[in-house]
Amino acid sequence: xxxxxxxxxxxxxxxxxxxxxxxxxxxxxxxxxxxxxxxxxxxxxxxxxxxxxxxxxxxxxxxxxxxxxxxxxxxxxxxxxxxxxxxxxxxxxxxxxxxxxxxxxx
Numbered sequence: 340x341x342x343x344x345x346x347x348x349x350x351x352x353x354x355x356x357x358x359x360x361x362x363x364x365x366x367x368x369x370x371x372x373x374x375x376x377x378x379x380x381x382x383x384x385x386x387x388x389x390x391x392x393x394x395x396x397x398x399x400x401x402x403x404x405x406x407x408x409x410x411x412x413x414x415x416x417x418x419x420x421x422x423x424x425x426x427x428x429x430x431x432x433x434x435x436x437x438x439x440x441x442x443x444x445x
Contacts, residue, residue, distance in 0.1 A: 385440040
């Protein structure tokens, strides 16, 4: 027996609020899955850091925030809003990387 098609209806073709919500939920699930992958990369980066202080890499953090802000603006989104989202995401990732670094060096 084949699986039912779970591809969300494109936004412009949605005919109900439930279809809109289903599409948004599908996107949010993908975003969470991508964050899981991002955190895995961050944890892997810990093995290349020489100290707990090096984990934070403030110059890299600022470069990431600037780039994501520009990507957002280029896509027609609010740069400050996307930068704030990434600021929180990067702070979380740094905390995860520090924990992993400490585990590797304890």
